[in-house]
Structure formats: structure tokens, C-alpha cells
Amino acid sequence: GNKNIQAKLVLLGDMGTGKTSLVLRFVTGKFLEYQESTIGAAFFTQVLSLNEATIKFDIWDTAGQERYHSLAPMYYRGAAAAVVVYDITSMESFVRAKKWVQELQRQANPTLIMFLAGNKADLEEKRKVGFEEGEQYAKENGLVFLETSAKTAQNVNELFYEIGKKLAKA
């Protein structure tokens, strides 16, 4: 039969990588060139209907600025899934993403399903992090990897569908 699942999802990653933009693309279908930096965290809900289940996402979009780092455990604690986001045009954001993965591996719920999103894939000419680099790191750490663009919507619905499918199987 069709399952009803309510799942807490958290987005983590360096400031400006596009966490809010990915969530807004998924929830509203829109993109803003001048998306304001998140203060603390923002909360969104979205329902996703799959063949196997209906998933109600409770989404915590955390603030990437370093001064908010200490708040993060409140948002990833009890989360069923996490998306760690970096910006393919910033090696620094990729380094930061790996730190988030390590923190989640140490501190989060061991059943947490983790995704790695290399966002801003539309900015190919400014790319600093190779697709293979992201893919390799994800493979080594058991993460699902996608390159996304909140701007063009590339792989954004796919990301949330993959999360939903994994949650339906869990």
C-alpha cells in the first residue's frame, strides 16, 4: 500500500552555495538572482508524491555563515536526510562540504541518509571542482552525489525525488 512518511531534511554547506535557492526551486519553482543570506535557519514544507509513498518534507535550510555553525546540531539532530551543498566554482566550499560530512558522520543519527550536491552547475566556465572529484568523494563516503543548478533547475527535482525514494525504502 501507499506509505505516508513525514521526514526531517536538513541542508548544510558554506554560505552562498545555494542552499536556500535549491529549496525555493523545489518548493516554489522559482529562482532569485539576489537571494538574501539566511539568518539562523529557515523552515519550509513540501509534499512529494511517489508511486510507493507520499513524503511530507520538513526542510531546515541552515545559514552557511560561520557565526551560525554552533546552531547546526539543532537542525541535523533527528534528521532523516541531509543535503551537503557546495558550489562547483569554489574549492573552499568543497573543502567546507567535506568538513560537514565528517561532522555528520561523527555527530548525526547513524541512519541519516546523506546527499552531496555540487550546485551552480550552470557556471561551467568558472568551474573549480571537477565532477569526478565530487563523485569520487561521495563514493568513498557512501553519499548520493548530484550536480545541480537552482538557476536552470538542473537535477533539482531529481535530488528531492532521490531523497524521497531512499526514505520510502528505509
Ligand code: GTP
Ligand atoms: P547562506 O544563506 O548565506 O548560507 O547562502 P545559501 O547557501 O542559502 O545561498 P543562496 O541560495 O542564498 O544563494 C547565494 C547566491 O548564489 C544568490 O545570489 C543566488 O542567486 C546564487 N545562486 C544560487 N544557486 C545558484 C545556481 O545554481 N547558479 C547560479 N548561477 N547562481 C546561484
